Amino acid sequence: xxxxxxxxxxxxPTATIKYYLREGLxxxxxxxxxxxxxxxxxxxxxxxxxRALIQVGRVPIASAREVLTALEDESLDHNSRLGTAVxxxxxxxxxxxxxxxDETRAAARRTVDALLARLGWEFAEEYGDESPAHRMxxxxxxxxxxxxxxxxxxDLAPYARAGRQLAVTDLDLIERYDSPEAQLEAAxxxxxxxxxxxxxxxxxxxxxxxxxRYGQGSPQACGGVPDA
Amino acid sequence: xxxxxxxxxxxxPTATIKYYLREGLxxxxxxxxxxxxxxxxxxxxxxxxxRALIQVGRVPIASAREVLTALEDESLDHNSRLGTAVxxxxxxxxxxxxxxxDETRAAARRTVDALLARLGWEFAEEYGDESPAHRMxxxxxxxxxxxxxxxxxxDLAPYARAGRQLAVTDLDLIERYDSPEAQLEAAxxxxxxxxxxxxxxxxxxxxxxxxxRYGQGSPQACGGVPDA
Numbered sequence: 001x002x003x004x005x006x007x008x009x010x011x012x013p014t015a016t017i018k019y020y021l022r023e024g025l026x027x028x029x030x031x032x033x034x035x036x037x038x039x040x041x042x043x044x045x046x047x048x049x050x051r052a053l054i055q056v057g058r059v060p061i062a063s064a065r066e067v068l069t070a071l072e073d074e075s076l077d078h079n080s081r082l083g084t085a086v087x088x089x090x091x092x093x094x095x096x097x098x099x100x101x102d103e104t105r106a107a108a109r110r111t112v113d114a115l116l117a118r119l120g121w122e123f124a125e126e127y128g129d130e131s132p133a134h135r136m137x138x139x140x141x142x143x144x145x146x147x148x149x150x151x152x153x154x155d156l157a158p159y160a161r162a163g164r165q166l167a168v169t170d171l172d173l174i175e176r177y178d179s180p181e182a183q184l185e186a187a188x189x190x191x192x193x194x195x196x197x198x199x200x201x202x203x204x205x206x207x208x209x210x211x212x213r214y215g216q217g218s219p220q221a222c223g224g225v226p227d228a
Numbered sequence: 229x230x231x232x233x234x235x236x237x238x239x240x241p242t243a244t245i246k247y248y249l250r251e252g253l254x255x256x257x258x259x260x261x262x263x264x265x266x267x268x269x270x271x272x273x274x275x276x277x278x279r280a281l282i283q284v285g286r287v288p289i290a291s292a293r294e295v296l297t298a299l300e301d302e303s304l305d306h307n308s309r310l311g312t313a314v315x316x317x318x319x320x321x322x323x324x325x326x327x328x329x330d331e332t333r334a335a336a337r338r339t340v341d342a343l344l345a346r347l348g349w350e351f352a353e354e355y356g357d358e359s360p361a362h363r364m365x366x367x368x369x370x371x372x373x374x375x376x377x378x379x380x381x382x383d384l385a386p387y388a389r390a391g392r393q394l395a396v397t398d399l400d401l402i403e404r405y406d407s408p409e410a411q412l413e414a415a416x417x418x419x420x421x422x423x424x425x426x427x428x429x430x431x432x433x434x435x436x437x438x439x440x441r442y443g444q445g446s447p448q449a450c451g452g453v454p455d456a
Contacts, residue, residue, distance in 0.1 A: 048375045079442040123439045124432045137428035144421050147276045158397040162390045163429030167437040169386040193372050200365035201391030204352045209395040211351045214307040
Protein backbone atom coordinates (compact mmCIF):
# COMPACT_ATOMS: atom_id res chain seq x y z
CA UNK A 1 0.00 0.00 0.00
CA UNK A 2 1.03 3.64 -0.48
CA UNK A 3 1.55 6.17 2.30
CA UNK A 4 -1.98 7.57 1.92
CA UNK A 5 -3.53 4.14 2.40
CA UNK A 6 -1.25 3.35 5.34
CA UNK A 7 -2.49 6.60 6.89
CA UNK A 8 -6.11 5.80 6.16
CA UNK A 9 -5.93 2.25 7.51
CA UNK A 10 -3.97 3.19 10.64
CA UNK A 11 -5.74 6.47 11.38
CA UNK A 12 -2.30 8.11 11.73
CA PRO A 13 -1.83 11.34 9.72
CA THR A 14 0.71 11.12 6.87
CA ALA A 15 2.86 13.87 8.41
CA THR A 16 3.13 11.81 11.63
CA ILE A 17 4.04 8.67 9.68
CA LYS A 18 6.77 10.62 7.87
CA TYR A 19 8.07 11.80 11.24
CA TYR A 20 8.20 8.22 12.58
CA LEU A 21 10.04 7.15 9.41
CA ARG A 22 12.62 9.93 9.85
CA GLU A 23 13.05 9.01 13.54
CA GLY A 24 13.61 5.34 12.65
CA LEU A 25 10.54 4.15 14.57
CA UNK A 26 9.12 2.66 11.38
CA UNK A 27 11.28 0.83 8.83
CA UNK A 28 11.37 2.50 5.38
CA UNK A 29 8.96 1.22 2.73
CA UNK A 30 10.07 -0.50 -0.44
CA UNK A 31 10.88 2.30 -2.87
CA UNK A 32 8.89 1.98 -6.12
CA UNK A 33 9.55 5.36 -7.76
CA UNK A 34 11.81 8.28 -6.87
CA UNK A 35 9.04 9.78 -4.74
CA UNK A 36 6.90 6.81 -3.73
CA UNK A 37 7.32 3.80 -1.46
CA UNK A 38 5.22 0.74 -0.85
CA UNK A 39 4.23 -0.34 2.69
CA UNK A 40 2.86 -3.67 3.94
CA UNK A 41 0.99 -5.18 6.88
CA UNK A 42 4.18 -5.27 8.96
CA UNK A 43 4.28 -1.47 8.72
CA UNK A 44 0.66 -1.27 9.79
CA UNK A 45 1.32 -3.45 12.85
CA UNK A 46 4.47 -1.58 13.78
CA UNK A 47 2.62 1.72 13.46
CA UNK A 48 0.01 0.40 15.87
CA UNK A 49 2.67 -0.40 18.46
CA UNK A 50 4.41 2.97 18.02
CA ARG A 51 1.07 4.72 18.57
CA ALA A 52 0.43 2.69 21.73
CA LEU A 53 3.85 3.55 23.15
CA ILE A 54 3.87 7.24 22.28
CA GLN A 55 0.23 8.25 22.65
CA VAL A 56 -0.88 6.11 25.57
CA GLY A 57 2.40 5.21 27.25
CA ARG A 58 3.77 8.76 26.78
CA VAL A 59 7.05 7.04 25.94
CA PRO A 60 9.68 9.52 24.66
CA ILE A 61 10.88 8.94 21.07
CA ALA A 62 14.34 7.78 22.21
CA SER A 63 12.88 5.19 24.62
CA ALA A 64 10.42 3.99 21.97
CA ARG A 65 13.36 3.44 19.63
CA GLU A 66 15.13 1.47 22.37
CA VAL A 67 12.04 -0.72 22.96
CA LEU A 68 11.73 -1.43 19.22
CA THR A 69 15.44 -2.21 18.88
CA ALA A 70 15.18 -4.76 21.70
CA LEU A 71 12.19 -6.41 19.99
CA GLU A 72 14.28 -6.90 16.85
CA ASP A 73 17.51 -8.00 18.51
CA GLU A 74 17.97 -11.47 17.08
CA SER A 75 20.96 -12.16 19.31
CA LEU A 76 18.57 -12.47 22.28
CA ASP A 77 16.12 -15.28 22.98
CA HIS A 78 12.37 -14.59 23.29
CA ASN A 79 12.38 -14.11 27.04
CA SER A 80 15.39 -11.77 26.97
CA ARG A 81 13.98 -9.68 24.17
CA LEU A 82 10.77 -9.29 26.11
CA GLY A 83 12.62 -8.32 29.29
CA THR A 84 14.83 -5.83 27.48
CA ALA A 85 11.89 -4.21 25.71
CA VAL A 86 9.85 -3.82 28.89
CA UNK A 87 12.92 -2.48 30.74
CA UNK A 88 13.29 0.22 28.10
CA UNK A 89 9.80 1.56 28.89
CA UNK A 90 9.74 4.65 31.11
CA UNK A 91 9.42 3.89 34.83
CA UNK A 92 8.63 7.30 36.28
CA UNK A 93 11.06 9.89 37.56
CA UNK A 94 14.48 8.80 38.78
CA UNK A 95 15.24 9.99 42.34
CA UNK A 96 17.20 13.22 42.71
CA UNK A 97 20.85 12.83 43.77
CA UNK A 98 19.89 13.90 47.27
CA UNK A 99 17.04 11.38 47.49
CA UNK A 100 19.16 8.58 46.01
CA UNK A 101 21.73 8.99 48.78
CA ASP A 102 19.53 9.52 51.81
CA GLU A 103 18.71 7.10 54.62
CA THR A 104 14.99 7.00 53.70
CA ARG A 105 15.85 5.53 50.31
CA ALA A 106 18.20 2.99 51.88
CA ALA A 107 15.40 1.98 54.27
CA ALA A 108 12.93 1.79 51.36
CA ARG A 109 15.33 -0.51 49.56
CA ARG A 110 15.54 -2.78 52.58
CA THR A 111 11.72 -2.88 52.73
CA VAL A 112 11.48 -3.79 49.04
CA ASP A 113 14.13 -6.49 49.40
CA ALA A 114 12.34 -7.94 52.44
CA LEU A 115 9.09 -7.92 50.45
CA LEU A 116 10.69 -9.76 47.51
CA ALA A 117 12.24 -12.33 49.84
CA ARG A 118 8.88 -12.94 51.47
CA LEU A 119 7.18 -13.30 48.08
CA GLY A 120 9.92 -15.56 46.76
CA TRP A 121 10.30 -13.43 43.63
CA GLU A 122 13.76 -14.74 42.87
CA PHE A 123 14.37 -12.95 39.59
CA ALA A 124 13.42 -9.57 41.04
CA GLU A 125 15.72 -10.27 43.98
CA GLU A 126 18.53 -11.32 41.71
CA TYR A 127 18.32 -8.27 39.44
CA GLY A 128 17.94 -5.90 42.35
CA ASP A 129 18.05 -2.27 41.33
CA GLU A 130 19.50 -3.02 37.93
CA SER A 131 15.82 -3.44 37.11
CA PRO A 132 13.98 -0.16 36.43
CA ALA A 133 10.76 -1.52 38.00
CA HIS A 134 12.69 -2.24 41.20
CA ARG A 135 14.03 1.35 41.26
CA MET A 136 10.52 2.64 40.56
CA UNK A 137 9.19 0.66 43.51
CA UNK A 138 11.98 1.84 45.85
CA UNK A 139 11.26 5.45 44.82
CA UNK A 140 7.52 5.02 45.48
CA UNK A 141 8.11 3.37 48.87
CA UNK A 142 10.63 6.11 49.76
CA UNK A 143 8.03 8.77 48.97
CA UNK A 144 5.42 7.02 51.13
CA UNK A 145 7.96 6.83 53.98
CA UNK A 146 9.07 10.45 53.62
CA UNK A 147 5.44 11.61 53.75
CA UNK A 148 4.67 9.35 56.71
CA UNK A 149 2.18 7.01 54.97
CA UNK A 150 2.02 3.23 55.58
CA UNK A 151 4.61 1.32 53.54
CA UNK A 152 5.76 -1.66 55.60
CA UNK A 153 6.24 -5.08 54.01
CA UNK A 154 2.79 -6.19 55.20
CA ASP A 155 1.18 -3.04 53.73
CA LEU A 156 2.79 -3.67 50.33
CA ALA A 157 2.18 -7.43 50.21
CA PRO A 158 -1.48 -7.30 49.05
CA TYR A 159 -0.49 -5.01 46.14
CA ALA A 160 2.24 -7.48 45.21
CA ARG A 161 -0.24 -10.36 45.27
CA ALA A 162 -2.55 -8.40 42.97
CA GLY A 163 0.44 -7.71 40.70
CA ARG A 164 1.24 -11.42 40.58
CA GLN A 165 -2.33 -12.31 39.52
CA LEU A 166 -2.31 -9.54 36.92
CA ALA A 167 0.96 -10.81 35.45
CA VAL A 168 -0.58 -14.25 34.94
CA THR A 169 -3.56 -12.62 33.18
CA ASP A 170 -1.18 -10.46 31.12
CA LEU A 171 0.87 -13.42 29.92
CA ASP A 172 -2.24 -15.48 29.14
CA LEU A 173 -3.46 -12.60 26.97
CA ILE A 174 -0.09 -12.41 25.20
CA GLU A 175 -0.02 -16.15 24.54
CA ARG A 176 -3.08 -15.81 22.33
CA TYR A 177 -0.76 -14.40 19.68
CA ASP A 178 0.76 -17.03 17.43
CA SER A 179 4.21 -15.89 16.43
CA PRO A 180 6.99 -14.88 18.82
CA GLU A 181 7.16 -11.50 17.05
CA ALA A 182 3.45 -10.84 17.58
CA GLN A 183 3.79 -11.93 21.22
CA LEU A 184 6.63 -9.48 21.81
CA GLU A 185 4.72 -6.59 20.25
CA ALA A 186 1.62 -7.50 22.23
CA ALA A 187 3.59 -7.79 25.48
CA UNK A 188 4.94 -4.27 25.19
CA UNK A 189 1.68 -2.78 23.96
CA UNK A 190 -0.50 -4.52 26.55
CA UNK A 191 1.85 -3.64 29.43
CA UNK A 192 1.36 0.00 28.53
CA UNK A 193 -2.27 -0.04 27.34
CA UNK A 194 -3.65 -1.94 30.34
CA UNK A 195 -2.12 0.47 32.89
CA UNK A 196 -4.90 3.08 32.54
CA UNK A 197 -7.47 0.23 32.46
CA UNK A 198 -6.19 -1.02 35.79
CA UNK A 199 -5.93 2.41 37.44
CA UNK A 200 -9.41 3.42 36.27
CA UNK A 201 -10.93 0.15 37.54
CA UNK A 202 -9.18 0.56 40.93
CA UNK A 203 -10.70 4.05 41.31
CA UNK A 204 -14.14 2.87 40.26
CA UNK A 205 -13.87 -0.04 42.69
CA UNK A 206 -12.90 2.39 45.47
CA UNK A 207 -16.18 4.20 44.85
CA UNK A 208 -18.09 0.90 45.05
CA UNK A 209 -16.32 -0.10 48.24
CA UNK A 210 -16.68 3.34 49.80
CA UNK A 211 -20.40 3.35 49.04
CA UNK A 212 -20.73 -0.16 50.41
CA ARG A 213 -19.04 0.86 53.66
CA TYR A 214 -20.22 4.45 54.18
CA GLY A 215 -22.94 5.16 51.63
CA GLN A 216 -26.65 5.59 52.20
CA GLY A 217 -28.18 2.29 53.10
CA SER A 218 -24.95 1.05 54.66
CA PRO A 219 -24.78 0.50 58.42
CA GLN A 220 -23.09 3.89 58.79
CA ALA A 221 -25.49 5.73 56.49
CA CYS A 222 -25.20 9.52 56.39
CA GLY A 223 -23.10 9.74 59.50
CA GLY A 224 -19.81 9.36 57.72
CA VAL A 225 -17.17 7.57 59.66
CA PRO A 226 -17.50 7.39 63.41
CA ASP A 227 -14.67 8.95 65.35
CA ALA A 228 -12.39 6.34 66.80
CA UNK B 229 6.43 26.98 64.32
CA UNK B 230 7.90 29.55 61.95
CA UNK B 231 8.28 29.13 58.18
CA UNK B 232 11.90 27.98 58.52
CA UNK B 233 10.93 25.18 60.89
CA UNK B 234 7.95 24.17 58.73
CA UNK B 235 10.42 23.89 55.85
CA UNK B 236 12.91 21.90 57.91
CA UNK B 237 10.31 19.49 59.27
CA UNK B 238 8.55 18.95 55.94
CA UNK B 239 11.65 18.91 53.74
CA UNK B 240 9.91 21.41 51.44
CA PRO B 241 11.99 24.52 50.54
CA THR B 242 10.65 27.82 51.95
CA ALA B 243 10.27 29.28 48.44
CA THR B 244 8.01 26.34 47.52
CA ILE B 245 5.95 26.75 50.71
CA LYS B 246 5.50 30.46 49.91
CA TYR B 247 4.34 29.49 46.42
CA TYR B 248 1.77 27.03 47.84
CA LEU B 249 0.56 29.76 50.24
CA ARG B 250 0.13 32.23 47.35
CA GLU B 251 -1.71 29.59 45.30
CA GLY B 252 -4.07 28.83 48.19
CA LEU B 253 -2.94 25.20 48.52
CA UNK B 254 -1.93 25.86 52.12
CA UNK B 255 -3.99 28.01 54.50
CA UNK B 256 -2.17 31.13 55.75
CA UNK B 257 -0.40 30.93 59.10
CA UNK B 258 -1.46 32.92 62.15
CA UNK B 259 0.21 36.31 61.74
CA UNK B 260 2.38 37.19 64.78
CA UNK B 261 4.31 40.22 63.49
CA UNK B 262 4.10 42.28 60.30
CA UNK B 263 6.52 39.89 58.59
CA UNK B 264 6.14 36.61 60.45
CA UNK B 265 3.47 33.97 60.77
CA UNK B 266 3.09 30.92 62.95
CA UNK B 267 2.29 27.48 61.50
CA UNK B 268 1.04 24.33 63.21
CA UNK B 269 0.80 20.56 62.71
CA UNK B 270 -2.22 20.98 60.45
CA UNK B 271 0.01 22.93 58.05
CA UNK B 272 2.61 20.18 58.20
CA UNK B 273 0.03 17.53 57.35
CA UNK B 274 -1.50 19.57 54.56
CA UNK B 275 1.94 20.22 53.11
CA UNK B 276 2.51 16.47 53.06
CA UNK B 277 -0.66 15.92 51.04
CA UNK B 278 0.12 18.76 48.63
CA ARG B 279 3.56 17.24 48.00
CA ALA B 280 2.03 13.83 47.36
CA LEU B 281 -0.44 15.27 44.86
CA ILE B 282 1.95 17.53 43.00
CA GLN B 283 5.22 15.61 43.07
CA VAL B 284 4.04 12.04 42.76
CA GLY B 285 0.57 12.40 41.29
CA ARG B 286 1.75 15.16 38.87
CA VAL B 287 -1.55 16.84 39.70
CA PRO B 288 -1.76 20.37 38.20
CA ILE B 289 -2.06 23.22 40.74
CA ALA B 290 -5.68 23.96 39.76
CA SER B 291 -6.74 20.31 40.23
CA ALA B 292 -4.89 20.10 43.55
CA ARG B 293 -6.85 23.15 44.71
CA GLU B 294 -10.08 21.45 43.62
CA VAL B 295 -9.17 18.25 45.54
CA LEU B 296 -8.38 20.25 48.69
CA THR B 297 -11.58 22.29 48.41
CA ALA B 298 -13.63 19.08 48.23
CA LEU B 299 -11.87 17.73 51.34
CA GLU B 300 -12.93 20.82 53.26
CA ASP B 301 -16.47 21.10 51.96
CA GLU B 302 -18.50 20.74 55.14
CA SER B 303 -21.78 20.71 53.21
CA LEU B 304 -20.93 17.17 52.03
CA ASP B 305 -20.92 13.97 54.06
CA HIS B 306 -17.74 11.88 54.42
CA ASN B 307 -18.47 9.59 51.48
CA SER B 308 -19.36 12.46 49.13
CA ARG B 309 -16.30 14.48 50.12
CA LEU B 310 -14.11 11.49 49.39
CA GLY B 311 -15.79 10.89 46.04
CA THR B 312 -15.52 14.55 45.04
CA ALA B 313 -11.84 14.75 46.01
CA VAL B 314 -10.90 11.60 44.10
CA UNK B 315 -12.94 12.78 41.09
CA UNK B 316 -10.90 15.99 41.02
CA UNK B 317 -7.66 14.01 40.55
CA UNK B 318 -6.38 13.90 36.96
CA UNK B 319 -7.59 10.88 34.98
CA UNK B 320 -5.37 10.99 31.92
CA UNK B 321 -6.05 12.75 28.62
CA UNK B 322 -9.61 13.46 27.59
CA UNK B 323 -10.49 12.08 24.15
CA UNK B 324 -10.18 14.43 21.19
CA UNK B 325 -13.46 15.70 19.74
CA UNK B 326 -13.10 13.28 16.86
CA UNK B 327 -12.46 10.30 19.18
CA UNK B 328 -15.31 11.28 21.50
CA UNK B 329 -17.76 11.16 18.62
CA ASP B 330 -16.63 8.05 16.77
CA GLU B 331 -18.19 4.61 16.66
CA THR B 332 -15.18 2.97 18.36
CA ARG B 333 -15.78 5.07 21.47
CA ALA B 334 -19.49 4.27 21.44
CA ALA B 335 -18.59 0.55 21.22
CA ALA B 336 -16.03 0.95 24.03
CA ARG B 337 -18.72 2.53 26.16
CA ARG B 338 -21.05 -0.40 25.53
CA THR B 339 -18.24 -2.79 26.53
CA VAL B 340 -17.58 -0.87 29.75
CA ASP B 341 -21.28 -0.77 30.59
CA ALA B 342 -21.61 -4.53 29.94
CA LEU B 343 -18.59 -5.10 32.20
CA LEU B 344 -20.09 -3.02 35.02
CA ALA B 345 -23.41 -4.82 34.71
CA ARG B 346 -21.67 -8.19 34.90
CA LEU B 347 -19.66 -7.07 37.93
CA GLY B 348 -22.71 -5.61 39.63
CA TRP B 349 -20.89 -2.33 40.26
CA GLU B 350 -24.07 -0.35 40.75
CA PHE B 351 -22.56 3.01 41.65
CA ALA B 352 -20.26 2.99 38.64
CA GLU B 353 -23.26 2.07 36.47
CA GLU B 354 -25.37 4.79 38.03
CA TYR B 355 -22.76 7.56 37.64
CA GLY B 356 -21.89 6.48 34.11
CA ASP B 357 -19.59 8.86 32.34
CA GLU B 358 -20.19 11.64 34.83
CA SER B 359 -17.39 9.80 36.61
CA PRO B 360 -13.89 10.66 35.35
CA ALA B 361 -12.67 7.10 36.06
CA HIS B 362 -15.46 5.79 33.81
CA ARG B 363 -14.38 8.15 31.02
CA MET B 364 -10.73 7.13 31.57
CA UNK B 365 -11.70 3.47 31.21
CA UNK B 366 -13.78 4.10 28.06
CA UNK B 367 -10.82 6.00 26.55
CA UNK B 368 -8.42 3.16 27.40
CA UNK B 369 -10.76 0.49 25.98
CA UNK B 370 -11.32 2.62 22.86
CA UNK B 371 -7.55 2.83 22.33
CA UNK B 372 -7.19 -0.95 22.72
CA UNK B 373 -10.01 -1.45 20.19
CA UNK B 374 -8.63 1.10 17.71
CA UNK B 375 -5.21 -0.60 17.83
CA UNK B 376 -6.76 -4.06 17.49
CA UNK B 377 -5.78 -5.42 20.93
CA UNK B 378 -8.03 -7.64 23.10
CA UNK B 379 -10.58 -5.63 25.07
CA UNK B 380 -13.76 -7.68 25.33
CA UNK B 381 -15.72 -7.88 28.58
CA UNK B 382 -14.06 -11.22 29.45
CA ASP B 383 -10.59 -9.74 28.80
CA LEU B 384 -11.27 -6.82 31.13
CA ALA B 385 -12.97 -8.81 33.89
CA PRO B 386 -9.78 -10.13 35.58
CA TYR B 387 -8.40 -6.56 35.81
CA ALA B 388 -11.68 -5.45 37.37
CA ARG B 389 -11.51 -8.27 39.92
CA ALA B 390 -7.97 -7.20 40.81
CA GLY B 391 -9.21 -3.60 41.12
CA ARG B 392 -11.97 -4.73 43.47
CA GLN B 393 -9.51 -6.53 45.78
CA LEU B 394 -7.19 -3.54 45.72
CA ALA B 395 -10.02 -1.20 46.69
CA VAL B 396 -10.75 -3.32 49.77
CA THR B 397 -7.05 -3.17 50.71
CA ASP B 398 -7.03 0.60 50.06
CA LEU B 399 -10.02 1.25 52.30
CA ASP B 400 -8.66 -0.98 55.06
CA LEU B 401 -5.45 1.06 54.96
CA ILE B 402 -7.42 4.31 55.15
CA GLU B 403 -9.50 3.10 58.09
CA ARG B 404 -6.36 2.93 60.21
CA TYR B 405 -6.61 6.72 60.47
CA ASP B 406 -8.71 7.94 63.36
CA SER B 407 -10.46 11.13 62.35
CA PRO B 408 -12.62 11.61 59.24
CA GLU B 409 -10.27 14.45 58.19
CA ALA B 410 -7.19 12.23 58.40
CA GLN B 411 -9.03 9.49 56.52
CA LEU B 412 -9.93 11.86 53.69
CA GLU B 413 -6.36 13.12 53.38
CA ALA B 414 -5.03 9.55 53.44
CA ALA B 415 -7.58 8.39 50.87
CA UNK B 416 -6.46 10.98 48.34
CA UNK B 417 -2.75 10.57 49.08
CA UNK B 418 -2.82 6.77 49.05
CA UNK B 419 -4.85 6.62 45.84
CA UNK B 420 -2.09 8.59 44.15
CA UNK B 421 0.97 7.23 45.99
CA UNK B 422 0.10 3.54 45.56
CA UNK B 423 -0.34 3.84 41.77
CA UNK B 424 3.41 3.61 41.01
CA UNK B 425 3.72 0.86 43.68
CA UNK B 426 1.11 -1.20 41.84
CA UNK B 427 2.47 -0.58 38.35
CA UNK B 428 6.04 -1.40 39.42
CA UNK B 429 4.93 -4.62 41.13
CA UNK B 430 2.93 -5.66 38.06
CA UNK B 431 6.01 -5.23 35.86
CA UNK B 432 8.24 -7.10 38.31
CA UNK B 433 5.66 -9.89 38.50
CA UNK B 434 5.59 -10.06 34.69
CA UNK B 435 9.33 -10.77 34.77
CA UNK B 436 8.79 -13.51 37.37
CA UNK B 437 5.99 -15.05 35.35
CA UNK B 438 7.86 -14.73 32.04
CA UNK B 439 10.90 -16.43 33.57
CA UNK B 440 8.72 -19.12 35.04
CA ARG B 441 7.16 -19.82 31.64
CA TYR B 442 10.00 -19.21 29.18
CA GLY B 443 13.22 -18.87 31.17
CA GLN B 444 15.93 -21.47 31.18
CA GLY B 445 16.06 -21.74 34.93
CA SER B 446 18.99 -19.40 35.14
CA PRO B 447 18.96 -15.65 35.61
CA GLN B 448 21.58 -15.38 32.83
CA ALA B 449 19.02 -16.69 30.38
CA CYS B 450 16.63 -13.88 31.14
CA GLY B 451 15.55 -10.39 30.69
CA GLY B 452 18.31 -8.22 29.30
CA VAL B 453 20.50 -8.11 32.36
CA PRO B 454 23.68 -6.36 31.37
CA ASP B 455 26.82 -8.22 32.37
CA ALA B 456 28.43 -6.32 35.17
